[in-house]
Amino acid sequence: MQETFLRYAQHDAPFAGEEHKRAWLLRVATNLCKDLLKSAASRNESLDSLREDTQYDVEDESADDGSAALERSELMAALRSLDDKYRLVLYLTYYEGYTAAQVSKVLGMPENTVYTNLSRGKKMLRGVLEHGKRVG
Numbered sequence: 474m475q476e477t478f479l480r481y482a483q484h485d486a487p488f489a490g491e492e493h494k495r496a497w498l499l500r501v502a503t504n505l506c507k508d509l510l511k512s513a514a515s516r517n518e519s520l521d522s523l524r525e526d527t528q529y530d531v532e533d534e535s536a537d538d539g540s541a542a543l544e545r546s547e548l549m550a551a552l553r554s555l556d557d558k559y560r561l562v563l564y565l566t567y568y569e570g571y572t573a574a575q576v577s578k579v580l581g582m583p584e585n586t587v588y589t590n591l592s593r594g595k596k597m598l599r600g601v602l603e604h605g606k607r608v609g
Contacts, residue, residue, distance in 0.1 A: 477502045511581070551601040559594030562587055 480501050488494040552560055561580060565571045566587075573591070577584040 474502070476505050547602070551598055554601055555594060555597055559590050559597060562590040563594045563598065566591060 477498060481498060484497075488497065552563060555563070562576055565576045565579065566573070571579065573584050573587045576587045580587070
């Protein structure tokens with residue numbers, strides 16, 4: 474939203490009327506949203522870059538319930554041991570609450586691939602948590 478209004482403030486050409494101004498603002502906002510969704514930064518963000526934020530959350534909650542914090546810490550460590558293609562899909566689905574269709578759009582992959590990576594990733598995560606090694 475800020476970027477849209479920044480572009481409005483920098484826009485020099487006159488508008489033909491209020492409808493033209495409104496249409497221009499909507500088009501700029503739409504294009505900026507599309508650019509954000511298809512940008513490489515949003516598609517390629519690794520969970521390793523999010524690790525610090527998650528560790529702070531675990532540390533903050535550890536005062537309330539030490540065993541729950543330990544479980545979350547173990548889960549995040551196991552999740553970090555997976556390949557990015559499984560880690561990202563699992564993280565976006567279960568931690569961020571995105572649907573498979575949304576994950577598909579964000580990561581630029583077919584929706585069925587998201588389902589496949591979810592299934593394989595859960596199997597691998599289960600193996601790491603139960604046996605300390607990756608399965609599959």
